[in-house]
Amino acid sequence: MNELVARTVRVRKGDTLFRAGDAFANLYAIRTGSCKAVIVAPDGQYQITAYHIEGDVIGVEAVFLGAHDATVVTLEDCELSVMPAERIDALSRRDAGFQRDLNGLLSQLIVGGRKVLLMLGKMRAEQRLAAFLLDLDERYARRGQSSSDLVLRMTRQDIASHLGLTHETVSRAFSRFHQDGLIHIHGREVQLLDRDGLRRLVETEPQ
């Protein structure tokens, strides 16, 4: 993996790594910081499709498509590993195992997409937010950062867009979780107080 990294770069909050439609030039891995991926429909409708954190690899679908299908913007100052397309092509040609790794990453994308599908198709507002928090918590835990404190870098509006809601609804759901003792929240700092409670909420029959 390390031989793929040509260099690491620092980028500022709000910078755009690439836009939907851009030819595939680099794969990025986040060393520190976080990003959002957003798709924009022809009519201006937009939706946040992903929230990327430390350790995530960004832009994998472009390896095969040849172009990016989403725009990625940093949510804070970031440090990124840059893996140029040529190196990736070269290695995947040489190493069948690496080719399989790439396919694995792609497949994970698909499976992840299915999860989101269920969420948007069947869950109600509070369930979506609870699922979002638990997913984020789990991803941080997998990186070894098993603190119950999260710092959200996205605005309420971005979280809302990601969950198919409005920012007011997200805000209200946060407040409700807080007053129910499920979380502690102050601005963008969230502390999960009762993971099981949140899990129960997600699994509750919606109807």
Add this chain to the structure above:
Amino acid sequence: MNELVARTVRVRKGDTLFRAGDAFANLYAIRTGSCKAVIVAPDGQYQITAYHIEGDVIGVEAVFLGAHDATVVTLEDCELSVMPAERIDALSRRDAGFQRDLNGLLSQLIVGGRKVLLMLGKMRAEQRLAAFLLDLDERYARRGQSSSDLVLRMTRQDIASHLGLTHETVSRAFSRFHQDGLIHIHGREVQLLDRDGLRRLVETEPQ
């Protein structure tokens, strides 16, 4: 492509091709008929993730995952081309071009997934149904069957599940389209009378 097909089989309406979790054994291509793909969450929640028609290749994500992530059930008697896993592996090892084709199919899956994401996240009921009809129409047209008559093989319930709605809402939307002169509908036979009208509906600002 043809050398991949080991045989063609006929299956009856309601048969299951494979279940979520099954090891990848075959890729299927639909010669005639149609199928639905469904995922089931641990708590029994289910969602139709795809509606496959003539010409579609089914189960691509399993090539890389090694197992299927959805259950596929036929909606009518079908004739299917069966492409065994070994042949696919063998050819993709031998032929880099084919490997790329496979990746292309996967990438299409991802892009298609993004479209659904926007639909479930941002559209209201009638927009979702209109988008569904237009998509289906376009897919049939691409197969050369450019008639404006569609025969839906899914029940209202299945369509509803696919769109993240209830069957009553789907039924009402159909009725509304009919009385607005956008479509003609009788049971599962749909005729698109005003594609532009439907398109305008999809692109209407929801707020």
Add this chain to the structure above:
DNA sequence: CGACGGCTTGACGCTAATCAATATACGTGG
């Protein structure tokens, strides 16, 4: 012909969107 599953339509209620008013945090320039 009867029974059953699927479809339509109506009445009603709940959830989340919308509109609106503050409150808070944040960034910028003086």
Add this chain to the structure above:
DNA sequence: CCACGTATATTGATTAGCGTCAAGCCGTCG
């Protein structure tokens, strides 16, 4: 460093849209 202006967040009031419950119809299949 403070003051101001602007983005973000919270909360309330109201409403639209869709889900739920229920009744009746249609079409199919045994």
